[in-house]
Amino acid sequence: MTDLFAASGAEELGPGMFLWRSALDAGSYLRSIGDVAQRAPFRHMLTPGGRRMSVAMTNCGALGWVSDARGYRYADTDPDSGQAWPPMPERWRLEAVRLAAGSGFDGFLPDACLINRYAIGARMTAHQDRNEHDYSQPIVSLSLGLPASFAFHGLARSGRPRRVRLESGDALVWGGPARLYFHGVQPVGPGHDLLCGPFRYNITFRRAGPA
Numbered sequence: 323m324t325d326l327f328a329a330s331g332a333e334e335l336g337p338g339m340f341l342w343r344s345a346l347d348a349g350s351y352l353r354s355i356g357d358v359a360q361r362a363p364f365r366h367m368l369t370p371g372g373r374r375m376s377v378a379m380t381n382c383g384a385l386g387w388v389s390d391a392r393g394y395r396y397a398d399t400d401p402d403s404g405q406a407w408p409p410m411p412e413r414w415r416l417e418a419v420r421l422a423a424g425s426g427f428d429g430f431l432p433d434a435c436l437i438n439r440y441a442i443g444a445r446m447t448a449h450q451d452r453n454e455h456d457y458s459q460p461i462v463s464l465s466l467g468l469p470a471s472f473a474f475h476g477l478a479r480s481g482r483p484r485r486v487r488l489e490s491g492d493a494l495v496w497g498g499p500a501r502l503y504f505h506g507v508q509p510v511g512p513g514h515d516l517l518c519g520p521f522r523y524n525i526t527f528r529r530a531g532p533a
């Protein structure tokens with residue numbers, strides 16, 4: 323923990339990685355997730371290899387992350403409806419920009435917001451996020467509902483990862499040298515969250531398109 327960020331409440335896990343504990347009002351986020359999901363329902367996408375992802379996903383914002391037999395990419399319409407993704411709530415965007423700036427990343431311009439829903443047992447294997455144009459822009463992630471063990475490596479997937487338990491209301495900012503780190507989520511354990519029931523939600527804000 324650096325003194326600079328200790329004062330503002332973030333823990334610097336490593337260069338470019340900032341953890342903000344209890345930074346969010348989970349209830350208000352959950353309501354907005356419901357609004358997005360009414361227009362763009364959660365769905366289990368297929369990996370390029372044809373496997374059904376255990377995490378259910380949807381998106382809001384100008385661009386949304388999609389996966390299918392053709393690969394991983396960002397799309398400006400929901401492939402299930404042919405419609406534009408629902409707009410990114412302005413309060414979400416402002417919060418993401420504020421968290422990025424508070425972590426040392428001024429000028430964050432998110433145009434994509436991926437919403438992950440983990441039922442009990444759902445997980446995300448280690449991967450890099452590299453479908454975005456500009457790796458100088460950070461990724462801001464918000465966790466709601468059931469806790470999960472988040473695991474991260476460095477620029478290679480090798481070796482034993484470091485682990486962080488993410489709880490409802492926590493925010494993570496990844497930029498600079500950490501932007502291309504391998505990371506994943508261990509299977510979510512059984513439990514019940516007062517707001518989110520048997521689910522964990524993760525919202526990630528990204529700059530996906532060109533500046």
Ligand code: MD3
Nearest residue numbers: 438451461463496500501502503505524
């Ligand atoms: C580190 N989501 O959607 S969020 C993803 O909890 C994703 O659902 C996880 O990985 C989740 O791609 C982790 C934290 C996170 C997001 C993006 C990163 C960490 C990151 C990009 C680079 C390095």
Ligand code: FE
Nearest residue numbers: 449450451505
């Ligand atoms: Fe990721």
